[in-house]
Amino acid sequence: MKHQDLINACLPDWQTYITHPFVMKLADGSLDRQCFLHYLKQDFLFLKQYARAYALAIYKSNSLSDMRKALPAVNTLLDGEINHHVTYCKNWGLTETDLEAEDEDFGTVAYTRYVLDAGMSGDLVTLYAALAPCSIGYAEIGRYLINHENTKVEDNEFASWIELYSGDEFQKSIQESTEHFDQLLAEIPLDSQRGQQLINVFRTATRMEVAFWQQGLDANKQIDDRDKQ
Numbered sequence: 001m002k003h004q005d006l007i008n009a010c011l012p013d014w015q016t017y018i019t020h021p022f023v024m025k026l027a028d029g030s031l032d033r034q035c036f037l038h039y040l041k042q043d044f045l046f047l048k049q050y051a052r053a054y055a056l057a058i059y060k061s062n063s064l065s066d067m068r069k070a071l072p073a074v075n076t077l078l079d080g081e082i083n084h085h086v087t088y089c090k091n092w093g094l095t096e097t098d099l100e101a102e103d104e105d106f107g108t109v110a111y112t113r114y115v116l117d118a119g120m121s122g123d124l125v126t127l128y129a130a131l132a133p134c135s136i137g138y139a140e141i142g143r144y145l146i147n148h149e150n151t152k153v154e155d156n157e158f159a160s161w162i163e164l165y166s167g168d169e170f171q172k173s174i175q176e177s178t179e180h181f182d183q184l185l186a187e188i189p190l191d192s193q194r195g196q197q198l199i200n201v202f203r204t205a206t207r208m209e210v211a212f213w214q215q216g217l218d219a220n221k222q223i224d225d226r227d228k229q
């Protein structure tokens with residue numbers, strides 16, 4: 001099987017993830033700033049756990065070659081993506097220490113600990129199946145947005161996000177890790193029990209991504225409710 005089989009097996013969930021209203025509003029700049037900030041703070045916490053999950057991929061590797069392939073992701077996360085979030089939040093007066101002190105929202109805990117548990121109780125391929133919606137999905141969203149007619153990269157305060165995920169560096173690193181994932185999947189038949197188990201893991205993580213967008217959109221409601229109390 002290939003990674004595309006995993007996507008095909010959960011296409012409705014996948015489409016909801018890629019074209020979620022949060023994403024489309026971010027692209028045209030109409031997203032509520034509080035929703036974006038809430039999302040970004042939670043994503044900072046998400047990425048911290050995600051870096052642990054890639055460190056777990058090194059631990060779960062049997063070959064040196066697999067170990068070497070997992071290492072750049074740890075570096076890219078700690079130096080690239082997380083720094084983008086920290087820099088963006090700095091504009092709003094939030095430091096890295098503030099971000100680390102934020103409470104994790106339920107969707108953040110659920111998604112990250114699901115990925116870590118899938119990896120700890122399973123093998124390297126299972127762990128990558130749990131990680132794949134995140135990496136492959138954001139790369140697809142980056143390409144989708146940069147080519148979408150409604151996307152604004154000027155006069156859009158969220159443009160740096162679009163540039164990060166549509167940029168060559170992110171795209172290239174995901175392309176390489178996807179090729180590696182396809183190599184690992186090649187020996188697993190799609191209609192085997194193992195193949196179906198991987199589909200299940202991938203689909204669950206995809207549903208968690210949808211919930212993560214929704215958590216960002218719902219931040220508005222939470223703020224309203226708090227003000228009413």
Ligand SMILES: Cc1ncc(CO)c(N)n1
Pocket residue numbers: 043046047081133134135138209212
């Ligand atoms: C929730 C989530 N999924 C995927 C990515 C891409 O790394 C991210 N930053 N956050």
